Amino acid sequence: MKILQAARAKVCCAALMAAGIFAAAGPVLAHHSFTMFDMTKRVTLAGTVTSFEWTNPHSYIEIDVPDEKGTVKHYSIEMGSPSILMQSGWKFSSLHAGDKITLIMNPMKSGQNGGFLSTATLPDGKVLSNGPRQEPPPAPAPK
Numbered sequence: 001m002k003i004l005q006a007a008r009a010k011v012c013c014a015a016l017m018a019a020g021i022f023a024a025a026g027p028v029l030a031h032h033s034f035t036m037f038d039m040t041k042r043v044t045l046a047g048t049v050t051s052f053e054w055t056n057p058h059s060y061i062e063i064d065v066p067d068e069k070g071t072v073k074h075y076s077i078e079m080g081s082p083s084i085l086m087q088s089g090w091k092f093s094s095l096h097a098g099d100k101i102t103l104i105m106n107p108m109k110s111g112q113n114g115g116f117l118s119t120a121t122l123p124d125g126k127v128l129s130n131g132p133r134q135e136p137p138p139a140p141a142p143k
Helices: 002-031 082-086
Strands: 043-053 060-066 072-078 100-107 114-121 127-129
Touching: 043 072, 060 100
Parallel strands: 072 114
Antiparallel strands: 043 060, 043 100, 060 072, 100 114, 114 127
């Protein structure tokens, strides 16, 4: 009888652990979805960096962008992880608050001020992409 109770307790414990693992895996899988970004559109932003967040699992560029009327809008631009970005030439010191930059990004489908980085033109003119597997930027329009 005690052996049967101990076996049931082990099976119950294993089932609870498995349920916990599966419950935790859902957000991890959803985290890597790009469905919030409109990958069919590209938007160019020129503005001033307010912060550069070199963090895992994703880095971010926070940028203030003036519109045609001079009203400043704040954007949060998502990037890959530092390990991916380093393969494209990024460093934790690539951007600083106050830097003037130009970004090409895929905007958020919701219309919020944010997006997924395609390329960044740094103050020194260097162009960096969002990782080695990122598609190249669109060719400039003929003059």
